[in-house]
Each structure stands twice: as structure tokens, then as C-alpha cells.
Amino acid sequence: MEQLPGAGAPAQDQQEPLHGLVLALERVSAGLLPDVGGKAANLGELMRSGLPVPAGFCLTTEAYRRATSPAGLDDVHAALAATAPDDLPGLARLAADARRLVLAVDIPADIADAVRAAYAALGTDAAVAVRSSATAEDLPFASFAGQQDTLLNVVGVDAVLTAVRQCWASLWTDRAVSYRATHGISPSTVSLAVVVQRMVDAAVAGVLFTANPVTGRRHEAVIDASPGLGEAVVSGAVNPDHFVVDSATQKILERRIGSKGVAIRPLPGGGTERVEQSDAGSQPCVDDAQLLALERLGRRAELHFGAPQDLEWAIDGGGVLWLTQSRPVTTLYPLPERRRVREGTRVYLCFSLAQGLTRPLTPMGLAGFRLIASSVARAAQFDVPEPHDGPTPYVQAGQRLFFDLTPVVRSAVGRAIVPRVFDVMESRSAAVLRRLFTDPRFSVTSRSPWRVLRHVGPVAARARVPETLLRALFRPEAALRRAERFGERFRAALVVPAGSTPVQRLDHVERILGHELFPVVPNILPLPALGFASLAAAGRLLGDDAGQGALQPVLRGLPNNVTTEMDLALWQLAAAIRADAAAVAVFDDAAFDGAGVPELVRRYRARELPAVVQSGLAGFLGRYGHRAVAEIDLGMPRWADDPSHILGVLANYLRLEDPGQAPDRQFSKAAREAEAQVERLAAAAGERSRLHAALVRAALKRTRMFAGLRELPKYHIVEALAAVRRQLQAIGTELASAGRIGEADDVFFLDLAEVREGLAGRPLQHLVAQRREDYEQELGRRHIPRVLLSDGTEPEALQTGDAGAKAGTPGLLTGTPASAGTVTATARVILDPHGARLEPGEILVAPSTDPGWTPLFLTAGALVMEMGGPNSHGAVVAREYGIPAVVGVPDATSLIATGHSITVDGAAGTVVLDAGASGPQQQPAHE
Template sequence: MITPDHIPFVVNLQAKHATHLEIVGGKGANLAILFQRGFNVPDAFIVTTNAFDYVFNDEQTKGVLSIIDEVNVDNIKELEDVSNTIKQAICNINLSSDMINLIIDHYYKLCEKIDNMNIHVAVRSSATAEDLPDNSFAGQQDTYLHVGRENLIDKIKECWASLFTARAISYRKKSNIDHKIVKLAVVVQAMISSEVSGVAFTANPITGLRNEVVIDSTYGLGEALVSGLVTPDHYEILFDNYENAEICVKNIGKKGIHIIGKSDGGTETLVTMDNNKKIEALSDQYIIQLAKLAKQVEKSYNYQPQDLEWSFSNEKLYILQARPITTLFLIPKHAYGQSGLRCMMSFGTVQGFLKPMTPLGQSSIRTILNSYYRAIHVDRSTSIEDDISSDPLRHPTFKSASNRLWIDITDTLTSPAVRFCDLSTVDTGMNPMDALALTRAVESNPTTEMNLMLWKLTVLIKDHETTLKLFENEPTDNLVRMYKNKSFDKDIQYTMDEFFHNYGCRGIGEIDIGCKRWFDEPQVVIEQIKNYLKIRNPDKAVDKIHDQSRQSAYEALSRIEDELRWPFFQRPLVNVLFTRIKILFSLRECPKYYGIIQPFGKCRNELIRKANLAVNENFISHADDIYFLFISELKSLAYDTDNQQYDKRDYWINLILERRMEYKKQMSCKRIPLILLSDGTTYYDATTIPNENNQPIELMEGEYLGSPVSPGVYEGKVRIVDDPMNSQLQPGEILVCTATDPAWTSLFPIIGALVLEMGGMLQHGAIVSREYGLPAVVGVANAKQIFHNGQRIQVNGSTGRIKVLFDE
């Protein structure tokens, strides 16, 4: 593990520490990576976070920063005063002569490389963002251009001070982020006398198309463009397999001003001459050269689209900065370099799983599911795979990108067999609502059995007056402590222990082994019991609803039998098929539960035990770091008999840090595409939903359409829920959410209907809604934005229509 004593205060771009995010920050690490990969980057050195720590651990500095603890962030004047006091104190810090001499020495070494002993530099903040959301570092983009040696130390201190703007302090205080853990490195980079500069996106940031490069350019320094002070020239370049490039869009901007560096330091803004405004800043030759270089940079980052800052000076092209375009979904690597368009479906969206998956979760589920495919000889082209002894990961069905899994369905869609599978032309000969009702007769599956056992526990608590009062009055944390201390009534404690023994392996996002289980977070189950205790109507009792659901299925079967044209011949067949429905729908949950969820629960306990050993050996920093490694990487650590991994401690720590940061970025995504094409095109929902005559359905004002998955009509108030632990649901309200999993089940007896943004007929929410007899509509894109709490709507689970009645 890297310790502060081994980290220098200043590093150049060639140094091994220069690519470590926690030492040089994101901007510094990216520059060093580009430099070490041979791209033409202006030389630089970086004042590391160790220098920052050394300065800010001074008792006087810590005393100044302590005033943050007392500031009232809602008082704007007080907040601004505290911010100004801290920033002024930082700018007035007297750095040690050793640190100043070290920085100036690196400045002169930079001068020697350029053969100019009085160069100007750009001084840029470079935040680590370790364990923090990106925007907790408001001010991290502070940049000072054309800085001379005499102002260098002051500008470095000003970069440090930018961490304590009023906005940054307010954000961290409101987010309960300790200001003591924020860190900043500072990049000092040789200035380029830019004749033309700008930005380049290696994928179209608007359309997402990966075969386009978008370039904006202007005269002078790029500061005018980045700050939005100028209308630049705009180009879009179309690529064919990273080789052939063609300019397809060219718009000449006014370029009304441009910024240049002054000979005595600093910058000045000039008005662009009228004749230059109409001339392109870049020739076609330079446009193509820049676009090809941008694609080379992207390729070096494993095809992750990049946002570049660049500059031309004396006919030389320089890369000033590179950062990922975080607004686009990454395309699985296998899709690159293949001829033709590939079509991929989101595994998470199909499963109703919005969160990204941890690396260990991805590799675990891929290994299991690809083995399942191979075990039953399934091939996506509808033929039987011959070589079933080959490596299941050699041609995996499930591809990963950006902490998410995608199923490549191209071969299936293009299979000749698909032409003969247009089920829309098949006449079922029965009422669609009766067909749906038949699925409510399923035999008990793991989820149903879990719900019934939890209801049994709830009934025990209802019948035990002392325990009932505890659940009604005590905070959840207190109840968790009582459970762990075995303080409940004997029968209740025994049943709770039995429940956790059987179902403690379940949890939110349970298909990801990296997600916590109920035995890790007993409060989830306690909250579910509290929800069940809200049920006062005996007709809403879980066991009674289960019995009623089965009865309604048999009633539907009777109606179908009554309508048969030739009952003597058809009734036996209908009953055989009905029996199959009951069995097969029940079995659907079994492979997932017994083959994935239960084993994952057992594996987590052993993994954490091993991870704690790895923490003690300083291989990783935290036990849950192991979830950010793939299976093959865990094997490298586990079977290291020659202790070779000791030499790679820095590598593992940095790799895990980078993956944690990417995971956090993906956690902020509110919408996940259902379909992703290999050219970057995304589809978030069905563009048209036809009626039974294959014609688009017409909607009235205030009507919305989704897929009907559980019949019935219900009118009620909307309740939008993001977290089942904090739902604030009231009996009879309509639950509107992204998707559900078993952690949401206890809410179903309370609600009147269900609306989901994601999912289909076999999604958890759809199955449980049918079991509970609740009208349900899924696949309603942006439902959480369309509807709002308190709004009264009508949900028709038979037609998929949702109608807004009125607002409150």
C-alpha cells in the first residue's frame, strides 16, 4: 500500500506515481497517462496531494478550517464570510522553504526541457474526488493561465483555496462530508502559444453515435470557447472502422473574440478582425488529423468516449486534457471492430435492476448464466451448439460495459427462424384477461413462500401485545438491536431466526453478489414487518389474498371451458395446459433463487472473511473492495504462492479506486436504455405500442400507455417511491416506481395498483401484482416524472392505459 512517507511532494509526468488518482487527482493522472502513452502532451509537473496534506495538517491551518464546523450554511452572508476568511488564510500560508525550493526546482527543470528559462505555465486544480460525489469539489476547475515563476507559488495556493468556496462548503456540510478528507493536487503545465484551440468529442455527445467525432475550434487559447464567450467553428466527422474519415458537417462560427497570452504574464482578450471571423480556424487537413488523433486517444482508453482539449501551435497538435464523456453509455468491447450493427438488450432493465453491477457481480452472473445456456445446449441462433466443452466465456452471451450487463440479441433477431415467429398473428381463442388470470394459480414459489412466512411472523407479533407495542413505537434501529441480542419473545425470536436462515440471503439488487443481503441489513425486514402491521382489513391478509388468487384462476378456467367449441375434445387439453402453467410459472423463480441467490448469500460470508485477511495483509483497503475485482483478479490474489502480488499493491488499490468512482457515476443514472446499438444509438422505451389490429393506439389528453400485466381497474392517489425502506405509503395509494424486487413485496398488500417504468410480464412486480389481484401497468417511460405525489389517476391493468383524473 502507498503510504504518505513514500509519496513525493512533486512528481513529473514520467513518474510512476503520476498516474495514481489519489496522488495527482483526475486531471493530473489523465495527463500523465497520455504522456506515458506517447501522445503529444505539453510537459508538466504535479504538486501532489501529499504536499496538500502536509500543508493542511499544520495546527494553525487546521484551526482556521475548524470554523467550518460552526457555520450556518443557510445564512448566505455568514457562509460567504467564512469562505473568504478560509481562502484568505490559505493564500497567506507561509510554505516551508524546502517545499518552495522543490517546486521552483521542478519549474526550472521544465524550462530546461523547453530551452527557455522563463516560460509561462498553466496552473490547474486536480481533484481526487476519492469517496466523494463529483460536484462536492465545486471550484476544482480553477485554472490560471500564463503564470510566471514569480506568481507560481501564489497560484498554487489559490488552487488549494478553491476547495473552500461558499458553494463547496455548503454542499459538503449538507451532504455530511467531512472537509478534512477533501484533497487537491495542482498541475503546473508548460503553456502553448495556441494559434487555434478547442475541444473534440470522440463520440457525438448529443446523438451518442460512436462513429462521429465532433470538433469545436476558435482562434487563440481555448479559454474563450470553454467559458462560452465565443461561437466556435463546428465540425462533425464521420468514421468508418477508425480509419476512413469524412467531414459531414461544417458550420463556421463568428469567433467574435479570442484570448492570447501576454509576454509579461497573464492573458488578454482581443476582438477578432471581421475578415478572420468568416475564415475557418482549421483547414480540412488539420480537421482530419485532429479527428484521427482523437480516435487514437479513445482507443487507448479501451474505447471509452473522450472529451479532449487540444491546441495547434507552429503546426504541431497538442493534447491539453482528456476526460471521459460520462453522459454516454459505454458499449461492450465485443461490439467494436465487428462488421455490421450489433443490437444489445439491457439485462438489468429486463430484470428490473436499475443499479449498476459491481465487477465481481458482473463476472459471477456471467459465469453462471453462460453455464446455464451451455448446460441446456442453448444457442442464440436457434441451432444446437456442437462444441459444448469449450470455454463458456469465449463467446459469452452476456457482455459488460460501464458496470452493466448487456445481452447481444443480434443473431437471434437476424435468425431465419424469427420470420416464422410472429405471435401477433396467433389467435389464442380466449379473453386476454382470463389468460392473465390463469397465471394467478401458480403453486408456491420461493418468493410466495417467503411472503407467507413473513406474514406468519407478522401475525405472531400482532397476537403478542408487548412485541406489537415495540414495533409500533420503537425506532427500527432499536428493534434490530433487540433481534441481534435475542430479546424478543421466544416464539417470535425463533420464527425471526428461521426467516433469516431461509431468506436472509435476499436483498435489494440480489442478483449482484456485491449488494448487501438482509442478514447484513436486518432493518429491511423489520421495515417490511412494520408495513405488514399497517394492514387492518382482514381481506388484505397475505394468506387470504394468496387463496383468493388461486380461486380467481380456477374461476377463469371455468369461463374458458364454458366457451370451448368442442368441450369433449378440448377440455382435457386445456386442463393439461393449465397444469403446466401452474408448474412452470412456479418453477421460474427456482433456478434464480436456488441456483443464484442462495449460493451468493453463502459465498458473501466466506468472501468477507477472506477479504478481512487481505485487508490485514494490506492488499486492499476495505473488505468490500473485493466486490470491485473480477473473478480472475481475485484468483490472482488468492493463489499467489510466490507473493508476487505484494509488488502490485499500488496497482490493486488504484484499480479498485477507479472502479469505485465509475460505480458511483453509474449510480447517478436515472434512466437505462432498454436497447443499445453498437453505433451508440439508444432506445429507452418502445416507440409504438400497437393494438390488436397492429395499429398505433390513440391516446386522449392526460392518458399514458404501458404494458398491461395484471388485470383490473383502480382509481387512487399516486405515491412515488425510490426506496422501499422509506416509502411513506398510505393504504390504497398507487405505487409508482422504477422497478421492484423481493425487498418491495411487503408494500403490495397496502397499495391499490402498481405502475412501473421498467419490466415486463415476468418482472417481480408483475408476478406479485397478479398474485395479490392488483391492477398493474409496466413499461411506462418516465412515470416518476409524469406523475406526482397526491395526483389522482386511474390505472387500467387490462388495457395498459393510465389516465390522470385530477391533481390535489
């Protein structure tokens, strides 16, 4: 065997694996990932780029497969593949079976000989680190840090072979098996290589992030350090020294000296020991020169890999710095697409989150909004060179919609208006924006309102907004009728002529998105805006006579709200089913197991359900089937496409046994109480004068008449998106028949221009496959920034402490009051409403909601949301149903766990967790 070079060897041509089983580490590259795993591939890349990496070798995945093939793992693979990701006991049992089988294998002689020869090249009885390197590890989309084992200070070839077997078995630890199951990685596709490296006898070691993983700042390096081996830092056994370095200025921005009470040291002859340190906390364990040298090495690694890196490092007794691991920083939110980012630091608002959507949008969903945004910009007389690319303020990041709010933040008018709008729609975003007002990078550059009026005025004039407002003030019933007629004309414009060719269908799709859709907003939105303005006017007229919270009951049980009308229609269907024994039988608990919903869907499509269910569901879907969860995304199936969610909600409704809690009764009661409150407030105003009473009554009557229309613009927009989706499905069927895509729904993983190219003959299967893979990866992202700067900074993360809890009050979370009332009940955390089971009276805790969620509200005891403001979708519907609600509670779905007893005070905007209740804590993963 050839001699293995030392650290930092220059890149050389790729050679054949040594003995077919072993590769010298400097011969490893990213192209060998299936053979060497993520850890080895990254170490090899570091070494080949000239960075200081301890010498070593990699035992390839071929060795693992050959050694374990007689062990009988195939049966375990099959059983794991058939086990649900949430069946933790089942996964753990099968993982233990796999580990037992692997630990019992005999390492074939040729594999053992290859390891002996490679180890001998490192030196007689060299101390080495033996590290697992899985093929699904340290990848750009998912860090498997800490999932497999590393053994330190291994001395002697027999000990190395034992460590190799332990690493192989660690592919099947409970945590690794559960992680892969959660991420949908097939057990039969993973394999393990093993890295053996010369040990660094570290005087000090730690971790280095080349971008700040908390704030998202790409120009800050974060370094944790502690004496001894780095295992103390990465395992969390020590409170390390913590430093933040500005990469541009080379200034050390933050120093926090840790206690460093424990060090892990190598033992003579092998193994490690834990050493208590009583005096290590007084001084930093690295000096400024070492910090800056670390930062520069990290930056070189980032430059090589083309992405921020999470590195492990060590400094030996002679002061030489070594890198021992590198992986992508997977927790950073992606930067906005650079081709769309203008000069200077920009402020972007996540439009997806503002619409209650946490999941990514499909490529076609993004393409649709680019065209819609272009139509808005052109209506406001902005220049849009290419409508399919979207207007200049439109960007995408993490497959979500963002808009450039920099002009708003730098405008005196924008600062005065926009945060106030967000106060009622999404209060946490408003708070983040206001904090940016003190940042000198976003100082005011425009103080005149004329620039805004020049763009808004023509839109308002064309939509006859002043006329609409005057009509609503003096002839409110006529204003309602005009809104209804607009809806009828709008629906007529969505019809595509029968017999249209695929190209003509695509032309109609672009017409709807680019021309027909935007007028909905200026034609309808002035009415609910007047409704809420009338509420504010009534409050001013009443002054102190109203009393705190006296106006909120007026907003309960509002008429003309299409979302609550939809929910109550579904409840009426449930009531009809409850009155029919045969219908109830198909929803009872025995029939409604894990396979219950798909079977009900099958029977519905085959027209086999009892008549009350069959006709009732068909009628509901005929009116509301265009709606869906995440309905602003063209790629999401509508309820008419897949009624699974609606059937699940009906099953939830049928479990509500208390007639007094029936939502229709609650809604009617809320409406009566609201009308009575109007009269009480008018009477209170009458103490001043009859004119005051008349004005307050008129204002509140208009509030109740128009405020419910707040949901109507989105309802019409979703009608249009559903019409567009139907046309795209028809086009997708044509493309699939022509062999350009695999199946009809693949069309939603293309954009409009690509569909046109497909109709012209371009094969698109490969593009669809890549897009589907990217989309599936992004589905796993939980944290989405409300506001994102163009350099990756998340302004909300810059605030210190837990924004969700009042200092000194454990278990108290604070948000924005949304619907008054106090309820103590069991929490149910739901991240996706599809298939969700919410028991009657439970408190729904959700990241956000859109109208597709609201059928769950009917049986909820209260609502807690991470997003939203007093007039967000969830808040409006919660008020109308009279259930307490608190919105804008940071990290509610993490701090609250299903089964906890919590108290929601919707008037105070607080959520109290019972003593001892604490949700799962999320921390950056590290090995």
C-alpha cells in the same frame, strides 16, 4: 530555475521537483498523480508523448498541504467524514467553513518564490490559465470535471498567487464536497495541485470526445466548437457547432451549426469578457481540414492513454492547434471482454437486466453463472472446451452478464420467436432487437428450423417435456403433484454431506452449479408456458366476445405463485405483530430511527425480541430466508444472513391503517373476481356452443392453475444458489483462518478456480482488494444498456427523441401496460429496496425489480418500472395484487422525482406527471 520548454517537448527522464514544490509540465507523468493531481498528470502525459500542449508548470500537492496545514482543516475533515452524503445542508455548511479557512491562509514565502520563478520562465507578465488539479480528479473510474476552479487570462505573478489560493479553496466547493461524499472518498485523502499554463489566445475552441458518448460508438469522434475561449462551450453558455467524424473513413457524418451567440474573450491586462455575437451562426467556425486534424490528435491521445478521451482544445490566431486538457470518457459502458468476442460485429443482450438486476455481480456470482451457462450449453449439445470459462455466447461487460444473440438475430426462426418472448418479458429489449433486423450487418443467414431443433429437441426429450404438457392438459392435478415431487428431489440433491472437507465442499459447489441446477427449467417451465398458451387459446376461442382487456382479470390472485405466497406470509406476520402491543412497540416510529434496523437485527440474533416477532421471523426466514434482493448473485447476502430488509418491510406494513387495503383481503378479492371472470367468459363462449363454453372454461382453469408457476423455476434456482453460498461461506471461513484471505466473505470476490488455488496455499488478499475496489466503482453506474454491440454501440441510444414521451405531450411517459387500473398518488423513486421507506399508497418507481423487491408491492398504490414486460416478475405480482402497473418506461427514475404527483394508467401503459413536475436531467459532466 531551469527554463521551461515549450509545447510538445519529447519525453525525458523524470527529474526532481523544482524547488521541491514546482514541476515543469513536461516533467510530469501519470506516476506522479499523488503529487500533481489528475489534470496535471494527463497534461504532462500529452506533452511527453509529443502532442501540442501549452508550456507551463505544476505547483504540487505538497505546496497545498504545507500552506493549509496551520488552517485547522482537520476538524472540518472529521466533521465531513461523519456527515451523511444526503445531508446537503450539512455538507454545504462544512464546505463553506473549509473555503473560508483556505482563503485566509498566508502562502509561505518559499512557495511564493517558487511560483514567481516558474512564472517568470514563461515570460514577463505572461497571460496564463491557472487550473485546479485534484488528486481524485480525471481518473478512469470517475470524472471530477467541473468540481474545481479554473481561472483564465491571469496576468502578473501577484494575480497568479491569488488565483492559486482560489484554486486551493475550490477543493471545498459545495459540489466538490458533495461529489466526494457520494463516491465515498474520504475528505482527508484529497489534495490539490495547481497547473499554470501559457494562455492560448483562441480564435476558436471547444471539446472533443474520441468516442461518441451518447451512442457508445468507439469509431466516432464528437466535436463541439465555438469562437473564442473554450469556456463558452464547456460551461454551456453557447449553442456550439456540433460535428461527428468517422475515425475509420475520415468522413464527417454529422454537421449541426449552432447559433454561437456568445463568445468569451480575454481582456488586456487580465480577465475575460462575455461578448454577444449576432452573426456567428450562419457559418461553421472550423473547416473540414481542422476537424480531421482534431480527430487525428484525439486519436493519438486515445492511443497514448489506452482509452477514449474527453479533450479540450483551442486553435490560436495563427491556426495552430493546442490541447489544453484530457480526461477519460467515464460515461461509456465497458466493451465486452475482447478475448470472448468473435469476429465481426456482434449483438449482446444484458442477461443481468433481463433478470431485474441493475447492480454488478460479484466475481463469484459471475463465476457461478459461467458454470451454469456451460451446463446449459452442454445439455443442448454445444461444445464447451472449458466450463469454468463459460460457453462461447457468454461474455462479461461492466461486471454484468451478457449473451451473444447474433445467431438469433441472423436466424429467421430466432427473429420470429425471440422478440415475441421479450414482448412479454422485457418489451424494450424486444423493440431494440427488432430495429437491428434492418441493419445489413445482421442479415439473415439461417432460415431452417432444424439447427434449433437439433439443440432443443434432445433437452426436451430428456426432460420429458411432451409428456409433461400432455399430463398438464388431461391430468392437471397430477402435473402439479409431479412438479412438487421434482422440487423435493431437487432440494435433496443440494445437501452436502456433513464433515466434508473444504475441497469436497468446493467439489459439491461445482456439481450443483454444473449439473443439478439446469434441469429445473425444462422440468418446471412447460407448465406455466402451457398456462399462458391456454390463456391465448381461450382468447382465440372467444374472439370478439371477450372484449378488450377481458382476459387480464383472469391472471389476478393466481394460486401456486411462490412469490406472492412469500409476500402474503410476511403480511400475515405483520398482522400477528399488530395484534401484540409489545411487538408493535419495537416497530413504532420512536424506536425505528436510523439505528432502528441494526438494533432489531441485533435483538433478533440475541433472541431478545417479543415472542411473536422472534418466532414469526424465524419461521419466515426458515422457509424464505434463501431469498434476497439481487438474489441471482452468489455474493449477495440472503435474508437469513441479514434480515434487515425484511424488518424494514414489516415496519412499512405496520403503517398501513386502512383494513380495507389489507393485501391479503385484496388478494382474496382478486382471486374471487378472477374465478367469476372465468365463468363470465365461459358463459359468453356458450352463446356459440356448449363445446366452446367447456373449452374456454377448461383453458382458463389451466391458466389459473399453471400460470402462477412462472415464478417456481427461479425459486428453485435461488434455493440452489443459497445452498452454494453456504458452502462457499464455510470455505471462506477456512481460507480466512489459514490467512489466505482477510475475512470469510472475501471468497465472493474470487472465482472457483482461484478458491481452489487458495485451498492449495495461494495467498489471495491482494487480488480480493483489487476486486473489491473495482466492484465498488461499478456500483455507481446507473445506465446499463439492454443491448450492446461488440464495438460499444448502444442501439437503443441511436433512436432520436425521447422514447419515454409522446411527441407534443409534455409530462406523458409511455411504457407497456402490465396491470390495469388508474391511480393518482405521490411517487416514491427507489433505486435500492434495502432500507427503503414506502408509505402506504405511494407509487413505487423503480429501475427494475426481482422477487426480493415484491414485499414492497403490498402497500404500493401502483408500480412504474424502467424495465420489464407484461410477464416480468414485477408485472406478474402487480397484477396478482390488483395494483396498476406500467413497465418498460424509459428513464422513469430520472424523469420522475420522489414527491411528484403522478397518474398511472396500467391499461393504457401511460404515466402522467402533474404540470410543472420534471425529474432531474442527466448530462455529461464537463469543466
